[in-house]
Amino acid sequence: MEFGLCPSVTLQQLFDPSGVAVVGASDTEGKIGYEAMANAVAFDGPVYPVNPSGEGELFGREFVASVTEIDGDVDLALCCVPGPAVPDVLEECGEAGIGAAVIYASGFAEAGEKGEELQEATVAVADEHDISLLGPNTSGFIVPALDLRCSFASGAEEIPAGNIAVVAQSGGVGLVLAFQARRQGRGVSAEVGLGNRANVGFAEAIEYFDGDEKTDAIVLHIEGTDDGRRVLEACRASDTPVIAYKVGQSDVGDFAESHTGALTGDHELYTAGFAQYGAPTVDATDDLLDAAAALGNSPEPDGPNVGVVTAQAGPGIIITDRIQRAGGRLPELTADTQETIDEILPGITYADNPVDTGRPMPAFGDIVTAVAEDERVDIVLVYELFEASIGYPIETLDGLAERVGKPVLFASEGIEEDLAEERAKLEAAGIPYFPTPERAADAAGALARYAKLHDDAVADGGIAALDADADGREVSRDE
Amino acid sequence: MEFGLCPSVTLQQLFDPSGVAVVGASDTEGKIGYEAMANAVAFDGPVYPVNPSGEGELFGREFVASVTEIDGDVDLALCCVPGPAVPDVLEECGEAGIGAAVIYASGFAEAGEKGEELQEATVAVADEHDISLLGPNTSGFIVPALDLRCSFASGAEEIPAGNIAVVAQSGGVGLVLAFQARRQGRGVSAEVGLGNRANVGFAEAIEYFDGDEKTDAIVLHIEGTDDGRRVLEACRASDTPVIAYKVGQSDVGDFAESHTGALTGDHELYTAGFAQYGAPTVDATDDLLDAAAALGNSPEPDGPNVGVVTAQAGPGIIITDRIQRAGGRLPELTADTQETIDEILPGITYADNPVDTGRPMPAFGDIVTAVAEDERVDIVLVYELFEASIGYPIETLDGLAERVGKPVLFASEGIEEDLAEERAKLEAAGIPYFPTPERAADAAGALARYAKLHDDAVADGGIAALDADADGREVSRDE
Structure with a gap:
């Protein structure tokens, strides 16, 4: 809603692309490359099915053999290919000047040493070509107002446009929140599953949606991060209200780590940190959307x-x-x-x-x-x-x-x-x-x-004003 | 559901009456005596409009001048008269052999000294004639399966029959719970607002619904009671699961006392007490119904x-x-x-x-x-x-x-x-x-x-097993 920060140009290619390439597009129903294409064609811009073995048309669009051969403006590649093929696909995206990609495949950092190596290789290619990566290991994202559905969720086309940006570590929880918003008569400006956050994480998403005209409140679902300080700084810099739901107060063992490769960390530390940086925290998905509805649709x-x-x-x-x-x-x-x-x-x-x-x-x-x-x-x-x-x-x-x-x-x-x-x-x-x-x-x-x-009068006291939900511990200040 | 206890004969006249008298029935739309009659006639049993100045018929039923003149079987009187008239009405009910009454009027124990005197006088008459009183100061009750709607709530006729008995101190919260159950695709065996609990309180309601075939779970909304021990004993004696929602963890001042004349008391003491007597507690209306749905529709x-x-x-x-x-x-x-x-x-x-x-x-x-x-x-x-x-x-x-x-x-x-x-x-x-x-x-x-x-193995240890929601304090044991 506010324009305190310039919108990140890079994430604009992700969430507001000129055109979309579906890499690994397939005419076999049920395959991810088919479903991605079926969803993508609703977008009001050019959409290209990319597959070297593709022939003829898919949903009325001519197959191209490689993203480098696309004759048109494309910002975003949806990578419907197995994990090991991702670095090569990104290399081609870089050559083609594509600035953003979604990687759906799993088997990256969440899956042990080999996966970590694959993720490192992927990020290296992306960094070389300045490509913003959503994922890997994500269900993608949806921007209802643009009919931009880079997700395979059953019913994604029914999620209504609204003013809440849902930024979830887990794509599954992102969808839970989006469907829940719909069930409650609300809508979302975007539903984003960050997955492994290879190079697009919470901080980048907060910055982008703070500059997004369609967004009046940003909600975060967090399992754990290794860049807590950056996330908190982004919360503080955001003129748009940010509300955080940090999961994992009790011991959830190694299950969470197996999910998006993140350690869930110390819940109290997160809660105190968010409070100190201006983001109220809540403790359930419906509380998260309720707080967003209140903050996003009211005077401050x-x-x-x-x-x-x-x-x-x-x-x-x-x-x-x-x-x-x-x-x-x-x-x-x-x-x-x-x-x-x-x-x-x-x-x-x-x-x-x-x-x-x-x-x-x-x-x-x-x-x-x-x-x-x-x-x-x-x-x-x-x-x-x-x-x-x-x-x-x-x-x-x-x-x-x-x-x-x-x-x-x-x-x-x-x-x-x-x-x-x-x-x-x-x-x-x-x-x-x-x-x-x-x-x-x-x-x-x-x-x-x-x-x-956000009361200036108590800003210096800061955390002292927070008697409701924090125990006063400061987050780590090493920079 | 279970029959460990005999159903209270007296409350059977309240919640499962042979016939109903509407005392103070009126042909003036909008008046409580009209609305009560409009709701009551849906009941599949005799319903009598009672008013000394009533003439002709109301909803097809002939007016009678007094409950003592009813020629038929009537267990329940709905008292749609101002507070000060209640003792006389009850006196007549006693003469007529009516065993149960609902008193909607306020201005009793919740309203200062004069009100307290009125309530004492009312209870004295009721006790003399063995009349069970629901209220005063209540919105009444609803038993959907019997089309028995002794309540003025807008939409009461739409509340579906189900297996959860809602027993609320506040009639308003009782209705909140009943509508909420409907919204969630569930139903209730009864919705009861206890109000001032002149002689029917939580203990009596728990005993009755434990013996009610239609009921598989009992939920309590409690602001405060002065007979905590009896309530807890009723919870322990109930074979039907009881779940309690005790309101008032923070200071709600004198507002609660002005409502149903009850002090809200010590929240932790209540929570520990319910735990010790076998009733799990929850902290919200939707949690209450969710717990009831789980307990009422599952093997133990x-x-x-x-x-x-x-x-x-x-x-x-x-x-x-x-x-x-x-x-x-x-x-x-x-x-x-x-x-x-x-x-x-x-x-x-x-x-x-x-x-x-x-x-x-x-x-x-x-x-x-x-x-x-x-x-x-x-x-x-x-x-x-x-x-x-x-x-x-x-x-x-x-x-x-x-x-x-x-x-x-x-x-x-x-x-x-x-x-x-x-x-x-x-x-x-x-x-x-x-x-x-x-x-x-x-x-x-x-x-x-x-x-x-309810694990027999830990029954002796009792409260020690409760690590989740109590601080281990015992409730008062003076008998």
Whole structure:
């Protein structure tokens, strides 16, 4: 969203290519070279099937024998060839001036000594020719807005465009997150599986998506890295909010290492590090997307003070409890606000923070507005069970977040089909929606933590402000 | 499900009444006495509108002036009258031989001294006539299988019948849980909001639903109680699994007390107490329903050892990490099992526990079967991203849980519409389904904790077995 950094030209060739070459394209259904081509042709740019033994056309595109023989503009090569063939393919890509490649094959650094040698050889060729490598050992990536689907996932074409960039160490988890976003009515600006991160890692991806107009929040799924400091620096430099999900608090043995060749490392160290460098951390895939929806679709909060309005006390208590555990605070409302609320709703059930209206009513939106306008409140969270006869206070809330310059989150529950239309209107009005009290409270907590981490007043104190999710240890500072 | 205890005859009049009287029934739409009647008439038994000033019929039923004038069998009175009128109404109910009543009105113990006096007077009348009171200050209850909807919730008629009894201190949270269950394709045997628990509290509800044939798991939402010991004893006596969600780890101030008149108490004490009395605790509404789905639809696990089979490493690592944090263990598989797996899938990505097949394939179900048959495994958890061309291994898994006598949980992600039908078949085959790796792992963790808590071998040690979620403090033992 922001342009504090120039977009990396190299990764632009990867994620926004002029044209695509599918190396190892095949007319045999089920083969990776067939599936890659089937997905690639949806892209609104030239797509070339490359195979020395290919004849005629594939999906209406003429086979070429080598990338060096392509007569046209191609930035990106999808390498659908076995691992050992990769260095030669990259050599040809370099000759052809191709600046980016996806390597799907496994059997590299995650697979012992021989694999490590193969990966080193691959990176050497890529570095010589300035080629950005996604992978190896990845399911690829998807940019829905460009119909650019460099992935073989069943259903990849159904993932909707949105403003969350999903950057996952594991391609499988990247897809989990993308499908999950869709299931929750959200979309992604990109879904990226980094795999072995031969030369494109978290830092490069964060830099790129920070400069990507389609992206308003970046989420990271991390198993482990050996360049932690660079990742953290990229988080700090990013104007676009970054939220991190570091897996592996308990011992997952050698399973993780066998996956993407990464050691999972010390969880607490990661958590403290991310906090210190301005990226809130979460502990589950749905929390990750919820935090992104809150941060990516709201004004940046000025502080961690949450004003809660609820139409039912029970969910309000859950939310109140949970926000405080997630790093937020519930300030007392000003006397002015309490007076306004009393005027709107004489005899209100509970007029402090949380404000409990007892049930939804026509004035519910006005109560939310009064709380949103309170100077002590930085973030607003609203809960109400859906009542078909009243609906959500959409007109009153429309534009409220922008006007007061604060995030306004909304959570509700009810009969899905009855509330779906109203929920869509709410979200169109700039109000992120959450399906459970806990998930809304956790999203508000992520906003609160983000605000604390980005508050200039406490920047020097830095980690001291972080009472919610870190134990205060600094990350290694050796450079 | 089990019949270790006789069902309470009194609560049977509440939750399984012969007939229903709606006291304060009204023909004015929007009034509680109208809405209650509109909901009640769906019940497959006699329903009487009671109002001294009522004339003619309401929803085709003749008005009667008082419950004492009803010519028919009525167990349950729905009191749609203001609080101060309640004692007189109950007096008449007693004369009429009505054994149960729901009091919706607020303004009782949750509302200061005068309210407390009103509640005492109400309970005195109820005790004199042996009337079970649900409430006051509740949204009521719903028993979908009987079309018995003694609640005013918008959409209550859409809540499907299922095997989970939801017993919530807050009626609002009860409805949140019931709607949430529906949204997740599940149903409830009952949704109960206890409110002020004047004489029907958690203990009475647990006893009743333990004896209810429709119920296979009981979930509790608790803000606070003053009869903790009785609640815990009821948990221990229940053959039906009980799972508890205790709200209020952080300070929620006087807001909770203003809600249902309960102090939220010491969270750690509750957690340790439930553990000691055999009820695993969870920390969110969706975790509560997930644990109930796992416990209510599976054979009881013999121990906490989880065998994990995954078709993608990334989600497998998340699950492995999370299960261990949730109280489960991942044992090494026996050499026999590993051999079997190698035979089924030579060159498998990772053949230890978790078993990682790299992607779904036709033999995936056979791998799951091999792990399920491993003597070291008590609980099986399967993850795979949905691939339309392969689907889920439904035929292989059908009946597996029953045959091996172990829970088999399944989690997946993909394009919702594509996988919905297959998921329904899986669940029909006795395999509970979860939408995220974390939620599946947490459900497996709840099964593992339940197994540890109910392992006779450690029953004496009791709380010592609980390393996952309690700090070992005993609950008060004064009797």
